[in-house]
Amino acid sequence: MIVAMHAPDGFLEPSVALLTGLLSLSILAVAVRMSHDELGDRQVPLAGVAAAFIFAAQMVNFPVAAGTSGHLLGGALAAILLGPWVGVLVVTVVVVVQALVFADGGLTALGYNVLNMAIVPTFGGWAVFHWCRRILPANASGVVGASGVAAGTTVVLSAIAFSLEWLFGASAPVAFDTVFGAMVGVHVFIGIGEALITALVVSTVLATRPDLVAGAADLTPEARSTRPAIGRRPFVVGAVLASLFVAVVVSQFASGEPDGLERVATDEGFAQSAEEHGLADSAFADYATRGIDNEQLSLAVAGASGVTLTLVVGHGLASSRRRLRPGTQPAP
């Protein structure tokens, strides 16, 4: 993994840690109840070994280029294979254990770490997965394609979520634009790998035990057994085109001059003028908005991405509730 998302203690302001903590806790409380309905008393052992699988998958190195390697994040994969409620619990368990037992991520940072690495990827991934399923054909290749797009998108959504939290609770004088541009830019490329690997894993599981893919529970047995018709090459080309598109869009507002921004800010003493601005009293940490030469623009970006994020994750939460009916889960 190029960018570690396991933020340590004190990385964001305590107020953001507290608010995200409360948000994560309330979603998890619902998840504990919902997943119990979903799995019954099978919940504990099955979710436990699934958590071990996600943990193991995060430790496995996949080749990226010329011998370098990255690893899977697994949020979208967990949602697609296990359903969002069980998925979010499983990924949360992994994140919490990494913090408590492995000191990988701070305990007081758990609120935003769980939000960014478990809740946003599973529910956001589930929502994107559903939208793609609606467009793509209702067969195995449709599920595989949707898995890939969902997995790639969730990595970017997580990066956006982190940048937004930075806007509200930055602990260092780095502007929101810079963090947003860097995080989203890097994670677009990480997303390609995540998309490819998730799609391939889902494709394998569909080929052997299609009943284990929660996201394909609505398919008829005939449709399930349709082998993926999307070849690897068109998929890679499509993924690269899609991510290039996102990268271009991102680079439009991140447009290149963080260094220049800092210089302008230093030269013209933005630190002082920002205080006279109405924003000084707002909820935004002064760090994140300080030194932005176009506050309207970057706040618009923050607002738009925040609304998108909330809509996607909210849709995931809502649609997962609807789809909770026990589908076709034949006993093995």
Added chain:
Amino acid sequence: MSSGAGHPHRHLYVDGSTGVHDLPPETKIVGLVAFVLLVAVTPRELVGAFAVDALALGATAVAARVPLRRLATRLGAIVPFIAFAVFLPFLGDGAQTSVVGLELSVDGLWAAWNIIAKATLGASAAILVTATTPVPDLLAGLSRLRLPSALVGIVSFMFRYLDLIVDQFSRMRRAMAARAHDPRWITQVRPIAASAGTLFVRTYERGERIHGAMLARGYSGRMPGPAPTPRGASHWVTALLPATISALGLLAWTIT
């Protein structure tokens, strides 16, 4: 990740029978959370308060006979963030100061100090608790702190089968390598991803078998845990000692 391939949690626990080891796990967890919370809310300007925190942790490490080298190796998880923090003094705006000929932002220096101090203290505290508490005890402690039993159950199953699944995956990788497949580019990722998918199916089927076996042995939704260690007020006082020292330090430096 704190460790590479192989066994992720075999090297966490440092065997011993010190007073820190013998504390009931739930008191240690509460002590840890209290300490980390205090560190997180300490304003970054109170350097003295952070020094007190570090002393409290150091004393705990000495009392628990946890080698400092172990502590330092396990701090590897926060390295990426320290690397990020190191750049902050060069990025920040506002007042500048000159340190050995370098123009650095005062604000950036404080921000870097804030991240490095809090991340190091928080991670060290967590490492000390896991170094003196075996994972099953830690889980029993969490369950005695009223964490939902479903979650405790999921975590304990995860730990029980983690090594097994990691081993299984490394066997699959070794089998691939033995057959001359050593991928270096992401376009060659299909066999590895496919074996991850196979591993998921095997894992899930293993979970189903485990559940069946548990039902056959009378499982009714609750695991029998180890008998709780008797705990008294003195245990709580001892376990909350680092947090108390931290709170006193914070108070002392806030007043002065």
